[in-house]
Amino acid sequence: xxxxxxxxxxxxxxxxxxxxxxxxxxxxxxxxxxxxxxxxxxxxxxxxxxxxxxxxxxxxxxxxxxxxxxxxxxxxxxxxxxxxxxxxxxxxxxxxxxxxxxxxxxxxxxxxxxxxxxxxxxxxxxxxxxxxxxxxxxxxxxxxxxxxxxxxxxxxxxxxxxxxxxxxxxxxxxxxxxxxxxxxxxxxxxxxxxxxxxxxxxxxxxxxxxxxxxxxxxxxxxxxxxxxxxxxxxxxxxxxxxxxxxxxxxxxxxxxxxxxxxxxxxxxxxxxxxxxxxxxxxxxxxxxxxxxxxxxxxxxxxxxxxxxxxxxxxxxxxxxxxxxxxxxxxxxxxxxxxxxxxxxxxxxxxxxxxxxxxxxxxxxxx
Amino acid sequence: xxxxxxxxxxxxxxxxxxxxxxxxxxxxxxxxxxxxxxxxxxxxxxxxxxxxxxxxxxxxxxxxxxxxxxxxxxxxxxxxxxxxxxxxxxxxxxxxxx
Numbered sequence: 001x002x003x004x005x006x007x008x009x010x011x012x013x014x015x016x017x018x019x020x021x022x023x024x025x026x027x028x029x030x031x032x033x034x035x036x037x038x039x040x041x042x043x044x045x046x047x048x049x050x051x052x053x054x055x056x057x058x059x060x061x062x063x064x065x066x067x068x069x070x071x072x073x074x075x076x077x078x079x080x081x082x083x084x085x086x087x088x089x090x091x092x093x094x095x096x097x098x099x100x101x102x103x104x105x106x107x108x109x110x111x112x113x114x115x116x117x118x119x120x121x122x123x124x125x126x127x128x129x130x131x132x133x134x135x136x137x138x139x140x141x142x143x144x145x146x147x148x149x150x151x152x153x154x155x156x157x158x159x160x161x162x163x164x165x166x167x168x169x170x171x172x173x174x175x176x177x178x179x180x181x182x183x184x185x186x187x188x189x190x191x192x193x194x195x196x197x198x199x200x201x202x203x204x205x206x207x208x209x210x211x212x213x214x215x216x217x218x219x220x221x222x223x224x225x226x227x228x229x230x231x232x233x234x235x236x237x238x239x240x241x242x243x244x245x246x247x248x249x250x251x252x253x254x255x256x257x258x259x260x261x262x263x264x265x266x267x268x269x270x271x272x273x274x275x276x277x278x279x280x281x282x283x284x285x286x287x288x289x290x291x292x293x294x295x296x297x298x299x300x301x302x303x304x305x306x307x308x309x310x311x312x313x314x315x316x317x318x319x320x321x322x323x324x325x326x327x328x329x330x331x332x333x334x335x336x337x338x339x340x341x342x343x344x345x346x347x348x349x350x351x352x353x354x355x356x357x358x359x360x361x362x363x364x365x366x
Numbered sequence: 367x368x369x370x371x372x373x374x375x376x377x378x379x380x381x382x383x384x385x386x387x388x389x390x391x392x393x394x395x396x397x398x399x400x401x402x403x404x405x406x407x408x409x410x411x412x413x414x415x416x417x418x419x420x421x422x423x424x425x426x427x428x429x430x431x432x433x434x435x436x437x438x439x440x441x442x443x444x445x446x447x448x449x450x451x452x453x454x455x456x457x458x459x460x461x462x463x464x
Contacts, residue, residue, distance in 0.1 A: 030375060054425040054459040055375055055413040071379065071409050075417045 001339075001362050002046065002066070003331055004033035004316075007355035009048060011066045014350070018327050018341040021350040027069065028060065035316055035359040037103050042110035043363050047129060049100040049115070057099050059115075059129045072129035076100070076117055079134040085119065086148035095119045095139070102316060104159035108166075116156035120147060120173040122185065135185035138171065143190060143207040150174035150210050150229075157315055158214050162221045170224065170239060175200075175210035178226070180239050191239030195228060199275075212255045213315045217264035225267050225294070227257040227315070232269055234294050245294025250281045256318035260343060261326040265293040268320075268328060268344060270313040279310035287328070289344050303347030304338065311336070316359035323364055331357025368394070368444070369454040370403060376414070376457070380407040385454060392449070396428065397440040399455060414457060415440075429456040 001012040001021075008026025027033075031050045039045040048060040048069070057076065060069045076097050084092035098118040106112035115123040115132065121139045123132045138156075147154060158172035167184045170191075177192040190206050200208040210229035217223065226233040226242065231252050233242040246252035251271040260266035267290045273281045280286060285304040288297040311334035321327040328344050331337040335354035340347045371385050380386075388402045397420070404411045415422050420440070422428070428435040430448045447453035 052375065053462070054373075054423070056423055057412065058379070058409075074412045077418055 001319075001329060001337070001350065001360060002036040002038065002048075003337055003351075003354065003357060004036050004048070004359035005331075005335070005355035005357050006032055009033040009036055009050075010351070010354060012337065012350055014339075016323060018321075018323075018339055019348065021339070023351050024066075026355075027066075031058075032099075033358065034100060035102050035361075037105055037361045038363045039105040039110040039113075040107050041105070043365055045105070045110040045128075047103045047105060047113055049103055051099040057097075059100065059103075061129050073125065073131050076115070076121075076123055076132050077134070078121060078139065079136040080140055082139075084145060085154060086146060088149060090148075092145070095121075097121075098153060101155045101157045102159055104161060107161055107163055114159050114161075114169075116159050116171060118153040118155035119149075120154050120156040120176065122156055122159070122171060124185070137186055138179060138181075138188045141179070141188055141190075143176070146207055147173065147176035148208070158211070160214055160216055160224075162216075163218045164221050168221070168238075170214055170216075172211040172214050172226075174212070175229075176207045177209040178211050178214060178239055191235075192242070193240065194235075194242030194244075195233065196231070196244075197229065199229065213257050215257050215259055217259045220264045223264065223293075225257050225259060227254050227269055229253065229275060232257065232294065245290070247290070247295030247297055249288055249297050250286075250299075254313075255315040256313055256330065258318045258320050258328065260328075261320050261322045262324060263291070263326075263343075266291050266343070267294060268318065269297075270318065270330065272312060278312040283307055283309050285309040285311065285332075287330070287340075287344055287347075300340070300344040300347070302345060303340075309334075314358055317357050319360045319362045321362045321364045327362065329360050329362055331360045333357065367451050368399065368448055369451055370399065371454045371456040371458075373458045375459070376410060379409050379413065382407070387451075390444075390449075394444055394449060395441045396435065396438065396444060396455075399444060400440070425460040425462055427458050427460050429458065430454070 003010040008029040010025035034049045036048040044065045046062040050058040082095035087093035102116040104114045111128040160170040162168035179188045195209045213227045224235040232246045234245045258268045284306045287300040311332035318330040325342045328340040333356040339350045
């Protein structure tokens with residue numbers, strides 16, 4: 001388990017029972033680790049986004065499963081002239097690089113990976129992170145001047161690669177919405193039809209939605225699940241249209257959404273009280289699971305704190321493994337990392353009292 | 367030979383102690399010092415000043431001889447005690463919590 005926190009990274013390991021965890025870290029102590037992720041093509045190859053407001057952005061790479069690390073390229077230069085996007089007060093604001101939120105390694109090539117950055121843009125490296133080139137068509141989209149930052153900044157935080165089509169990719173930007181390319185990044189299309197956001201002047205606008213997370217099951221790349229600022233959504237046509245599946249959730253505000261590794265209709269979310277109260281309803285930390293692709297949700301509480309719990313679970317801080325039973329993992333802003341080795345029925349803390357958790361990824365190793 | 371003190375995070379990155387020593391030409395400026403530092407330790411590129419604009423990062427400060435040199439032009443000559451190696455040029459993170 002690769003855990004990024006506000007003050008460093010941690011690597012947790014366990015055998016297939018997933019009950020006894022060894023904790024290594026902090027790596028890069030004192031730095032913000034927005035995201036770490038291993039290459040699906042080579043699990044020994046791991047990339048990490050390391051930053052602070054003081055000293056900027058670094059990308060670290062390990063070629064031996066996280067035992068040794070070396071900094072690689074950290075120059076993220078926008079490829080074309082940068083115009084303005086909207087600032088919080090609605091005034092034009094120049095595009096400025098701040099940090100890398102998300103790293104998405106290629107499904108097939110350990111040396112190729114994508115980086116989603118703030119201010120929103122998509123970069124790619126084909127040499128293991130040494131050099132980065134922007135795919136500028138996304139930032140140059142005609143709607144770009146209308147994008148505006150969410151509370152965390154104007155970040156490209158989600159990158160989903162289609163395993164059935166190397167030219168298709170989905171990204172999400174707060175607060176612009178979801179976009180899809182079908183030509184490897186040469187052109188992009190907003191895919192926000194069906195989203196409704198009362199926080200923007202036109203609730204059904206083409207862009208402006210605060211999409212928090214998108215995920216898919218690799219066997220069904222046409223089916224996408226989304227946690228939006230408010231509303232849990234589903235698309236069955238690769239984002240062409242969305243419908244709400246919040247159903248009986250106690251709140252449909254939240255950040256992460258994940259799909260069970262072996263059951264494409266089993267979906268997990270962590271409801272948060274509201275946009276102004278980023279903690280679980282009633283102080284009870286509950287993961288909600290739908291086994292029917294949405295609308296009908298059940299609370300999963302066994303082993304999770306059910307009183308006085310006021311933490312959040314951020315968008316990159318939930319993951320699943322590939323074992324049978326599927327393991328579900330999430331980290332909290334209170335520094336606890338919870339694991340369920342049985343699809344959510346039972347939970348335990350793998351580690352407690354880390355710095356606030358920003359991201360959780362899992363590698364299932366032979 | 368001039369002396370440069372680095373903040374803890376940058377020492378870790380560059381795998382050096384608190385102070386490094388650099389050769390710079392006579393009459394060297396702050397920009398010359400930073401060029402020499404980044405040339406010796408490429409991992410520091412982008413951590414003290416922006417890759418492209420070459421401007422100091424907002425939360426990085428330059429002190430020397432009990433003066434804050436952060437807002438002086440980068441092409442200003444280093445103070446004589448720094449240029450002569452008697453005083454270190456101090457690079458540090460701004461006192462900004464966190």
